[in-house]
Amino acid sequence: xxxxxxxxxxxxxxxxxxxxxxxxxxxxxxxxxxxxxxxxxxxxxxxxxxxxxxxxxxxxxxxxxxxxxxxxxxxxxxxxxxxxxxxxxxxxxxxxxxxxxxxxxxxxxxxxxxxxxxxxxxxxxxxxxxxxxxxxxxxxxxxxxxxxxxxxxxxxxxxxxxxxxxxxxxxxxxxxxxxxxxxxxxxxxxxxxxxxxxxxxxxxxxxxxxxxxxxxxx
Amino acid sequence: xxxxxxxxxxxxxxxxxxxxxxxxxxxxxxxxxxxxxxxxxxxxxxxxxxxxxxxxxxxxxxxxxxxxxxxxxxxxxxxxxxxxxxxxxxxxxxxxxxxxxxxxxxxxxxxxxxxxxxxxxxxxxxxxxxxxxxxxxxxxxxxxxxxxxxxxxxxxxxxxxxxxxxxxxxxxxxxxxxxxxxxxxxxxxxxxxxxxxxxxxxxxxxxxxxxxxxxxxxxxxxxxxxxxxxxxxxxxxxxxxxxxxxxxxxxxxxx
Numbered sequence: 001x002x003x004x005x006x007x008x009x010x011x012x013x014x015x016x017x018x019x020x021x022x023x024x025x026x027x028x029x030x031x032x033x034x035x036x037x038x039x040x041x042x043x044x045x046x047x048x049x050x051x052x053x054x055x056x057x058x059x060x061x062x063x064x065x066x067x068x069x070x071x072x073x074x075x076x077x078x079x080x081x082x083x084x085x086x087x088x089x090x091x092x093x094x095x096x097x098x099x100x101x102x103x104x105x106x107x108x109x110x111x112x113x114x115x116x117x118x119x120x121x122x123x124x125x126x127x128x129x130x131x132x133x134x135x136x137x138x139x140x141x142x143x144x145x146x147x148x149x150x151x152x153x154x155x156x157x158x159x160x161x162x163x164x165x166x167x168x169x170x171x172x173x174x175x176x177x178x179x180x181x182x183x184x185x186x187x188x189x190x191x192x193x194x195x196x197x198x199x200x201x202x203x204x205x206x207x208x209x210x211x212x213x214x215x216x217x218x
Numbered sequence: 219x220x221x222x223x224x225x226x227x228x229x230x231x232x233x234x235x236x237x238x239x240x241x242x243x244x245x246x247x248x249x250x251x252x253x254x255x256x257x258x259x260x261x262x263x264x265x266x267x268x269x270x271x272x273x274x275x276x277x278x279x280x281x282x283x284x285x286x287x288x289x290x291x292x293x294x295x296x297x298x299x300x301x302x303x304x305x306x307x308x309x310x311x312x313x314x315x316x317x318x319x320x321x322x323x324x325x326x327x328x329x330x331x332x333x334x335x336x337x338x339x340x341x342x343x344x345x346x347x348x349x350x351x352x353x354x355x356x357x358x359x360x361x362x363x364x365x366x367x368x369x370x371x372x373x374x375x376x377x378x379x380x381x382x383x384x385x386x387x388x389x390x391x392x393x394x395x396x397x398x399x400x401x402x403x404x405x406x407x408x409x410x411x412x413x414x415x416x417x418x419x420x421x422x423x424x425x426x427x428x429x430x431x432x433x434x435x436x437x438x439x440x441x442x443x444x445x446x447x448x449x450x451x452x453x454x455x456x457x458x459x460x461x462x463x464x465x466x467x468x469x470x471x472x473x
Contacts (some may be wrong), residue, residue: 121376123315124272125331125383126307128299135330139321 005187011178015188018174019195025091025170026157026199032096034149034155037103037136044108046133062101068162070094075166091163091170099156106148110141111152142216150207157200223286225250225418226271226387233266233442240266240440241277247385251416255429258439259465261329264422267439268389271420272309273302284308285386290350307335310380314392316372318364318379325360336383336385350378354408361441370401374408387418395424406432426469429453438462 010017043055062070075090085093114137123133164173175192179185224247233241240263248254256264269275271282273290282289289305291298301347319327328350329343338346351357365373373393380388390409394402406428412419413432423429429436429450436453438445438461446459457463 115315115317117313117317118319120274121311121313121319124274124306124309124311125379126303126335127331128303131334135334136319140319143321213312 003187004184005191007182007184008178008187008191011182011188014100014174014178015171015191015195018171018192019199021088021169021174022157022160022171022196023165023199025088025095025160025168026153026203029095029099029160030156032092032151033099033103033152036096036100037107037149038142040100040104041107041111042133042138044104045111046129051058059101059104062098066163067094067098067159069168072164087163087167090166091160091168095156095160095163098159099152102152103145103149106145106152107141110144111137113144114140146207146211146214150204150211153203153207154200157203158196161196172189223246223282225252225285226420227281227283228267228271229281229283229289231267231270231282232278233263233270233275234278240442241270241280244280244328244439244442244444246444246447246472248418248420251418252435253413253419253421253433255423255436256423256439257423257426257429257435257436257465262439263442264439265391268420268422269392271387271389272311274311291442293347295459302333307331307383308386308389310383310385311378312373312380312388312390312393314396316364316369316376316396318376323361323363323374324356324367327364327375328382331379331381341442347378350382351375352379353381353411355404360460368401369397370404373397373405377408377412387420388412390419390421390423392422392424394428410451424452424469426466438465440465 040055040059043051044059047055048214071091071094074094075085078085078090091190117127118136118140119132122136123129160170161172163174164170167173169177171192173189178188182188226248227246228246231241231244232239244263244267246254248436249473256267258264267274270277271284271289273282277290284305285308287305289302291301293301322330325344325347328347329338329340332338332346333340333343346358347360351360354377356371356374359367359371359375364375367375377388377393393404393409397405402425406425409419409421410432411426421429421433433450435447436450437447438453438457438459440461445461446453446457453462454466457466
């Protein structure tokens with residue numbers, strides 16, 4: 001049985017809507033993971049043990065267990081606790097927190113790499129430590145993390161396919177839906193793969209521009 | 219303020235790192251408008267003493283006073299932070315390695331603290347940046363990022379940044395030590411001009427000629443002790459202490 005892509009066009013709208021959901025998930029979870037990463041990094045570096053140690057445990061939980069399991073926990077597990085999240089929100093939170101923990105590691109290293117003199121100069125002017133972090137240290141640290149966090153964002157895009165198992169109608173699930181009706185897995189998975197790749201290219205282009213802008217601004 | 223109250227006063231400053239005592243019971247006063255140089259071999263504690271004045275390196279014991287206010291007050295963490303951030307606005311500091319904020323332009327470097335800490339509008343802060351840059355002769359660099367400035371220009375911007383807070387006293391921690399020799403003079407010139415405006419300055423330096431020409435008083439420190447203090451003429455021409463003499467002859471021979 002050869003390939004026959006004529007089965008695709010009738011389902012193209014479903015697939016493209018799925019692709020849009022994938023983009024929405026990636027952008028939403030990406031932003032969550034970025035700002036969450038900064039937040040976690042600040043907790044890890046600058047809070048007393050009473051906050052820092054529970055955070056460590058939380059971090060190990062997210063780094064040491066499968067993302068798929070985390071999604072199940074958030075979507076199915078929390079219902080039992082009376083928290084009934086829509087699948088999209090559960091997926092957003094699961095992906096966002098998972099990658100926030102990875103981003104936090106990168107951001108911590110980058111904050112520590114900012115010259116000590118920067119904090120000193122800011123404190124000398126009269127800034128509090130929090131103000132100095134916000135206006136002087138973190139903005140410099142964030143500039144250094146665009147390439148490694150960009151890599152995490154690409155991983156996030158690919159891992160967003162996992163949320164199909166909790167029923168978010170993203171690209172992979174849309175492809176599966178079309179396959180269910182047509183019994184043509186090869187064609188639809190191939191189309192989905194191409195769309196993932198296109199989104200990926202778009203994301204890389206955005207990241208490259210971001211990197212260039214940061215380079216120009218110094 | 220009482221008439222005879224010293225402007226800056228350090229009382230019985232001691233600083234220990236574990237068993238190492240880097241400041242051994244140092245007391246000194248600086249009058250308003252006075253320009254004091256602290257000289258001495260590296261490791262003598264002069265930078266530590268300077269950094270104790272704004273409590274960047276807190277003393278183990280002793281007191282620092284600025285215009286009748288105890289700088290290193292013992293307070294609860296929260297109240298101390300509030301207090302010290304207020305006091306530090308009055309104490310400008312210039313570092314050996316400039317410590318300009320590389321992610322901000324010259325304008326951003328100068329206006330950040332006045333805008334955030336003194337609530338200046340961006341127009342007011344801009345005007346302030348223009349004024350201070352004129353003072354250090356770098357108005358044409360206002361929109362440059364620090365990476366595009368020479369070392370001497372960076373240090374002049376750092377001075378302008380400190381001046382923009384309208385400090386009562388300026389601390390210079392080896393402000394020219396990291397500069398190429400040909401860039402030292404432009405920074406010295408800016409400091410000289412400040413001296414002429416009667417800015418109170420405490421200057422840690424290795425440049426004896428500069429100390430001699432600009433300062434009202436020179437303090438020689440060694441091993442955490444203020445060995446001797448006096449007008450530059452006397453210290454440089456006619457030191458009474460053997461250690462001062464040894465340091466100066468070594469230093470002048472090398473330079």
